[in-house]
Amino acid sequence: MKLLPDRPSIEFLRKEAKDLLAVLRDSSPETSLAEAQRALAAEYGVRDWPALKAEVERRVAATPAAPNGLAEALAGAFGLGTVTAAPRPVSFTAMGRCWELTTDRGRWLAVTVFDWITNEQAELGARLRDAAAAVGVAAPVAVRSPRGLLVEGVQDENWRIHEWLEVGPSPALPVSADVARRAGAAYGKLHALAIPTETPMNPYIVWRRPESEWDKLLERARTAGKPWADRLEAVLPLWLDLQTIEAEVDPAELILCNSNLIPTHVRLGRDGELIVMEWDFTGSMTPALELGSALTQWVMRPTVNHKALAAFREGYGEWPAIELSSFSAAISSWLNWAYNAICEAIDPQDSDHAEFAEREAVGVLDRPMTRVGLEQLLEVRE
Numbered sequence: 360m361k362l363l364p365d366r367p368s369i370e371f372l373r374k375e376a377k378d379l380l381a382v383l384r385d386s387s388p389e390t391s392l393a394e395a396q397r398a399l400a401a402e403y404g405v406r407d408w409p410a411l412k413a414e415v416e417r418r419v420a421a422t423p424a425a426p427n428g429l430a431e432a433l434a435g436a437f438g439l440g441t442v443t444a445a446p447r448p449v450s451f452t453a454m455g456r457c458w459e460l461t462t463d464r465g466r467w468l469a470v471t472v473f474d475w476i477t478n479e480q481a482e483l484g485a486r487l488r489d490a491a492a493a494v495g496v497a498a499p500v501a502v503r504s505p506r507g508l509l510v511e512g513v514q515d516e517n518w519r520i521h522e523w524l525e526v527g528p529s530p531a532l533p534v535s536a537d538v539a540r541r542a543g544a545a546y547g548k549l550h551a552l553a554i555p556t557e558t559p560m561n562p563y564i565v566w567r568r569p570e571s572e573w574d575k576l577l578e579r580a581r582t583a584g585k586p587w588a589d590r591l592e593a594v595l596p597l598w599l600d601l602q603t604i605e606a607e608v609d610p611a612e613l614i615l616c617n618s619n620l621i622p623t624h625v626r627l628g629r630d631g632e633l634i635v636m637e638w639d640f641t642g643s644m645t646p647a648l649e650l651g652s653a654l655t656q657w658v659m660r661p662t663v664n665h666k667a668l669a670a671f672r673e674g675y676g677e678w679p680a681i682e683l684s685s686f687s688a689a690i691s692s693w694l695n696w697a698y699n700a701i702c703e704a705i706d707p708q709d710s711d712h713a714e715f716a717e718r719e720a721v722g723v724l725d726r727p728m729t730r731v732g733l734e735q736l737l738e739v740r741e
Contacts, residue, residue, distance in 0.1 A: 360722045361402040361529060361623065362715075365423055365448035365456070367415045375399060375531055376408075382535045385666055401661075402532055404718030423448045423456065429514055430460055433469050436511040437504045437520045440464035451711050453719075455516060459523065466523035467502065471516050476639045481509035481519065484638035487554065487615050494548045497634040499524050519639070526626035526634055532660045534622065539667035541633045542657050543674030545620065550646045551676075554615040560608065561618065561642045563695055564652075564688040567602045576701060583705045590724045591701065597729045598694055604730065606687035608645060616644040621656040644688060650675075651685035652692065654736055661726055663736055686733050697723040 380395035396408035405411050430446040433439070440462035446469075449457040455471030472481075481501075488498050499521040504511050511518055530538045573595055580588040617638060624637035644652075658668040672678050700719035707713030 360404050360719055361531065362450050362452060363403055363414065363418060364450045364528075365418060367418055369412055369415050371528075372399065372411065372415065375528065378535075379531045379533075382531075382533055385536075386664075398661075399531055404722060423451075425458055426514060429458070432513045433458075433460060433518060433520065434462050436513050436518070437467075437502050439467055439502070439520065451715060453715065456711065460520075468499065468521045468523055470519045470521065472510060472519055472639055474517060476510060476517065478508050478510045480641075481639055483558070483615070484641040485509060487549070487552075487617065487641045488635075488638040490552050490554060491545075491549055491617075491635070494552065496545050496548050497628060497632055498638065499634070499636060524626075524628075524634065526628050526636075528627060529625055530622050530627060532622060533662075533664040534657060534667050536666045536670035537631060538627075538633070539657055539664070540670040540674035541631065542620075542622075542625070542653070543671035544676075545633060545635060545674075546650065546653055547675040549617060549620075550614065550649070552615075556613055556615045556643045557610075558613075558643045560613070560644065560688075561640075564618070564642075564644070564648075564692045567691060567694070568698060570599055573599065573698075576698065579705050580701065585705065585720075587721060587724050594724060594727045597727060598697070600730055601690050601694065601728060604683055604687060604690055604733075606648065606684035608648070612645045613643040614646065615641060616646075616649045618642045618644060618649065618652075620653065647679045647681060647685045648688040650679065650681060651687070652689035654681075655686065655689045655693070655728065655733070659732065659736055663732075668736075681737070683730075683733060683737065690728065693723075693728045697727075 376392065376396045376399045379399050380390060380392055383390040383395055383398065393408070396411075400406065400408050400411040403411055403414070405414055425446040425448070430442045434442050439460065442460065442462050444461040447459040449459055449468065454473055457471070458469045460467040460469050485501060488501070492498055501509055502520040502522065503509055509519060534542070577588065577591055577595065580591055617635065617640065619637055619640035620635055624635065626634045626636055628634045654668070654671070658664045658671055700716050700723060703712055703716035704720040707716055
């Protein structure tokens, strides 16, 4: 799901809707601006354009304030200099809120990260990010603390700092052929690096929950009175069927992959350049498994985007064999994301997490991954 920034602009959203209209008219020339606006609103997790405008007004009127001392503590931990302005909120993500910091040494983006993203994990991402930058993949510059660390604990959370970049939003879905081509090119460059790795694949993209856990989740949703509990019950058989699709992986084929180069982790830069913002999920995958994941994110939402698929493949270059089993990692990560989003929606940490998780839960239920959808994608791969 696309995320509204903490300081959104309705004028910018109008431009985004017009850009999306051009993409939608590629396949449906009769599409109206109102339909494009409604599609964009759905990407942001609201029902229609008036609801999106109301959400913008609400956010503008209720801009979050940083916890006392956060900016100074972050500047001290990462050696950023003296804070010269109040921190400004950027956006809320699944990992927490990001902040813009201004000091006498410059501007910075402060990003919270999950607890499992240790310095060792961040170093793995930095290794791939540096190699990618050397072959032309755009990415922000990470800041190390005076201790040489990429991750520091501040006010009971783990943080990363990046040098500030002036960027646009993440691409709206469905993406244009140009954006898809650029995304395919980024994947092609990363896979051409073929950095060897002996690190096991992340359990998040391998492990499948037993049926009993999904049954308990449904029971929890009903007990919590969630209005979407019936939809969860209806889709569970489809998700359990997905879990039967698995891949046998040869460890010798594993390379270091970004593992989460998805539209929400990319920003549009100058002249349409794609800037890959997230590298901390870097881990071991095969090119086919990562491409299987990529296709479900870039060319399958909300439906199979034939022109984007062709452009993605053109940008990538020499295309490996993609089979139904190539979606195995995508299936595991998507189901684990759906499960966690629903859990968070049932019992959120706080109001920010509650709003985010509720929208994610509705999103995965409204547009679930299914075997039929994956098979349709394979049918148009050539």
